Amino acid sequence: MTAHPCLTASSGSGRMASSRLPILLALVFSSFSFVLPHSNRVMWFQDLFPPNVCPINAKANTFYGIMFDAGSTGTRIHIYTFVQKSPESLPELEGEIFESVKPGLSAYADQPEKGAETVKRLLDMAIDAVPPHLWKKTPVVLKATAGLRLLSEEKAQALLLEVKEVFEESPFLVPENSVSIMDGSYEGILAWITVNFLTGQLSGQNKHTVGTLDLGGASTQITFLPRFEETLKESPGDFLTSFEMFNSTYKLYTHSYLGFGLKAARLATLGALNMEAVDGQMFRSSCLPKQLEAEWHFGGVKYRYGGNKEGETGFRPCYLEVLKVVKGKLHQPDEIRGSSFYAFSYYYDRAVDTNLIDYEQGGVLEVRDFERKAKEVCDNMERYNSASPFLCMDLTYITALLKEGFGFRDNTLLQLTKKVNNIETSWTLGATFHLLQSLGITY
Numbered sequence: 276m277t278a279h280p281c282l283t284a285s286s287g288s289g290r291m292a293s294s295r296l297p298i299l300l301a302l303v304f305s306s307f308s309f310v311l312p313h314s315n316r317v318m319w320f321q322d323l324f325p326p327n328v329c330p331i332n333a334k335a336n337t338f339y340g341i342m343f344d345a346g347s348t349g350t351r352i353h354i355y356t357f358v359q360k361s362p363e364s365l366p367e368l369e370g371e372i373f374e375s376v377k378p379g380l381s382a383y384a385d386q387p388e389k390g391a392e393t394v395k396r397l398l399d400m401a402i403d404a405v406p407p408h409l410w411k412k413t414p415v416v417l418k419a420t421a422g423l424r425l426l427s428e429e430k431a432q433a434l435l436l437e438v439k440e441v442f443e444e445s446p447f448l449v450p451e452n453s454v455s456i457m458d459g460s461y462e463g464i465l466a467w468i469t470v471n472f473l474t475g476q477l478s479g480q481n482k483h484t485v486g487t488l489d490l491g492g493a494s495t496q497i498t499f500l501p502r503f504e505e506t507l508k509e510s511p512g513d514f515l516t517s518f519e520m521f522n523s524t525y526k527l528y529t530h531s532y533l534g535f536g537l538k539a540a541r542l543a544t545l546g547a548l549n550m551e552a553v554d555g556q557m558f559r560s561s562c563l564p565k566q567l568e569a570e571w572h573f574g575g576v577k578y579r580y581g582g583n584k585e586g587e588t589g590f591r592p593c594y595l596e597v598l599k600v601v602k603g604k605l606h607q608p609d610e611i612r613g614s615s616f617y618a619f620s621y622y623y624d625r626a627v628d629t630n631l632i633d634y635e636q637g638g639v640l641e642v643r644d645f646e647r648k649a650k651e652v653c654d655n656m657e658r659y660n661s662a663s664p665f666l667c668m669d670l671t672y673i674t675a676l677l678k679e680g681f682g683f684r685d686n687t688l689l690q691l692t693k694k695v696n697n698i699e700t701s702w703t704l705g706a707t708f709h710l711l712q713s714l715g716i717t718y
């Protein structure tokens with residue numbers, strides 16, 4: 276009996292998703308978390324698919340790209356598979372294997388080797404997922420975001436150096452500058468490319484691109500394609516960037532606000548941001564449960580925090596506290612007030628945590644839904660005490676950031692998404708397109 280061609284490929288140990296395969300395949304893959312014993316690894320799918328649709332078997336026209344997202348709260352690997360049907364056609368995105376670990380690299384500020392080990396463990400997945408004969412042609416890149424931006428240059432570089440060694444010891448293609456801290460404006464642009472690519476807005480004639488909002492742990496990004504001349508005139512020069520992708524040039528409005536990610540905002544609200552030197556100090560807030568006293572580690576620093584034992588708590592005093600962090604600190608482009616935006620990362624997570632949206636499906640919300648939920652949680656903290664003690668502060672911050680920070684209306688629509696067509700809505704896909712383009716592999 277001839278071996279099923281799938282048996283000649285090694286299978287990944289992460290979650291595989293597909294953007295183009297029939298929905299059935301996508302469902303099987305996305306729901307199948309397969310860390311199987313080695314002997315079983317390639318068996319599960321062989322009866323499901325005829326040889327010509329073997330999903331993770333590398334054909335001559337398949338190639339891969341590996342992109343690491345070293346975020347402030349976690350490190351994530353995205354292994355993308357592309358297929359080029361004919362020499363004339365553009366390659367198509369076939370699927371993604373995604374896995375993540377917590378905490379992020381910045382938590383290893385004083386143990387860079389240990390930090391690099393977390394990257395190595397994720398990279399081992401790529402060794403399983405990419406067929407050996409393609410290892411040398413498969414580029415691997417890591418881009419760090421705000422967590423590393425906030426570390427000292429020396430500590431950040433030590434981490435990056437260790438990661439570079441891990442890459443160089445791997446069998447993959449290690450391009451020049453493969454391990455770096457990404458410029459914040461690229462984070463926004465690349466996420467915008469990803470979302471608009473996945474929603475089909477970058478191909479065809481009727482391009483109705485959508486703006487994107489990303490709320491990370493340490494920084495937050497806003498990106499959109501301005502439609503009005505006034506936006507171009509009124510925006511600070513460094514908020515406008517021309518970017519070439521798929522043979523088109525896009526002049527985008529984008530900005531990354533460092534220190535305005537959800538976790539950095541917690542510290543700012545507590546008055547603890549950049550207070551590394553203060554030992555044992557207790558930071559209090561009306562956004563926290565009254566009796567709370569606890570410790571929190573962020574970016575390798577330990578903070579003590581607690582509720583206003585004697586004073587006020589609840590939405591109103593909390594909103595005033597949080598307002599100080601955002602009011603007048605962000606540029607407010609007029610044209611976004613009435614537009615709708617895609618929002619992900621912590622916008623998504625907090626909406627899921629409070630049942631505003633479903634974890635799998637995502638959903639559409641108005642800005643005022645966050646405010647309503649913030650009021651409900653902050654004014655009933657005892658009812659929510661099994662959730663994170665920061666839930667009230669986080670929701671209030673999201674409300675203030677959207678309304679007073681960016682200047683959105685109460686009824687601005689937000690499309691909350693984690694995945695589009697089963698592919699993560701992360702800047703990493705845009706970054707991989709850019710990488711493959713710069714290496715001359717595609718587009």
Ligand SMILES: Nc1ncnc2c1ncn2[C@@H]1O[C@H](COP(=O)(O)OP(=O)(O)O)[C@@H](O)[C@H]1O
Nearest residue numbers: 346347348349420421491492493494620621701
């Ligand atoms: N690919 C992803 N899939 C799911 N959630 C993600 C992904 N990337 C980031 N997140 C979410 O983003 C938030 C944290 O952002 P992070 O990237 O760690 O911070 P920063 O961008 O400030 O460095 C978390 O809610 C995390 O769950």
Ligand SMILES: [Ca+2]
Nearest residue numbers: 346420491620
């Ligand atoms: Ca991020």
